[in-house]
Amino acid sequence: MVRDDLSDLAAFAAVARHRSFRRAAAELGLSPSALSHAVRGLEERMGLRLLNRTTRSVAPTEAGAALLVRLGPALDDIAQAVAAARASASRPTGTLRLNAPRSACRLVLMPLLSRFLTLHPEIRVEVVSDDALTDIVGEGFDAGIRFGERLALDMVAVPVCGPQRFAVVAAPAYLARRGVPEVPADLAGHACLRQRFPGGSLFPWELECDRVAETVAVDGPLILGDQDLVRLAALDGLGIGFVFEGYVADDLASGSLMRLLSPWCPAFPGFHLYYPGRRQVPAPLRAFLDVVREAGRSAPSGAGPASPPCP
Structure with a gap:
């Protein structure tokens, strides 16, 4: 089927249904001459007469009538599909x-x-x-x-x-054993809970104070796949975590975790x-x-x- 066949088939169906080029043209918003040209082109491509025409009347041929029986439901389905698509554009479904x-x-x-x-x-x-x-x-x-x-x-x-803000956190029991880091460099002596991205890279500990940024090289015995696990490991006293503030807000409020290096965690x-x-x-x-x-x-x-x- 060539690109114009669908519109020409719809033109033929309208003429056959109305048995009038004038009434079909009014329905489709075309001129009768344009409609006649479209149907004639369809007949030439198909090598088949679909409409018998006189100066007084138009009627489908036997082949045209058979085509119209099959074509009508298909065109109705297309019209309903287009209407549904247009409706979905205005109604959120x-x-x-x-x-x-x-x-x-x-x-x-x-x-x-x-x-x-x-x-x-x-x-x-x-x-x-x-x-x-x-x-x-x-x-x-x-x-x-x-x-x-x-x-x-x-x-x-x-x-x-x-x-948003990040938070450097640890459980009170961990800090009682290992001490409290006062500046980012102190993290070198601590068990830091690291996170690995799916692509293989490790989540960087990027700290900043007075617009001085510092990426801290941390180390520790545990690497995890997401921040929920980092939070749980910190709660268990396994080390110091670096997570979004929202993950640990309740833990900080209850005292289950302590916030560290807060000046180095500005909002972004x-x-x-x-x-x-x-x-x-x-x-x-x-x-x-x-x-x-x-x-x-x-x-x-x-x-x-x-x-x-x-x-």
Whole structure:
């Protein structure tokens, strides 16, 4: 079938149904001459007369009538499919696929999804938690969540939370045995709980005070795959962890963990939702963006208490 056959078949079906070029042209928004030309071209490509024409009437031939019987339901299905697609563009239904690192899922995405699914129970959401730098377009995701500085320039980015902070933490029992580090260099003498990314690299301990950044070379007997495990190991007194503040807020409040080197952990810009292009955003993603922006307007500014001054 050539590219024009579908529209010409629809033109033929309208003429055969109305038995009139004039009435069919009015339905399709075409001129009678354009409609006649389309049907004639279809007949020439098929090598078959589909309509008998006189100056007074139009009627399908036997072959045309048989074609119309088969063609009518198919054209109806196509029209319904197009109408459903147009409706989904304005009404948020379907599936939203999101990709985010595990830290973003826990700290920002799950609270947003609670609100989103309450507002839009007809939408299905699939979340893939992945600490690798995934190509969301190539892997079929509608959007992803990452830090702003790790986004490609051709992506649209929307903040999903306020500033974030890291926390250097340890259990009181560990500190009683090993002492309290006062400056980043003191970490060299401690058991530090390290985290490895899926790609194989180790999570860097990047500390900063008065705009002086320092990447600390730490070591320790335990390397783990995510920050939840680092938190649990720190609670067990196995060493010093370096995690997002949100992971350990309750532990710090209860005294189960102690915060260390706080002046060296300033706030930094938080996570962004990102997606390709601004045109024809799928309805489920558009609805999720509304929830993200609403949460951003209502969220308190800042990232908790300010860091104390550098020693």
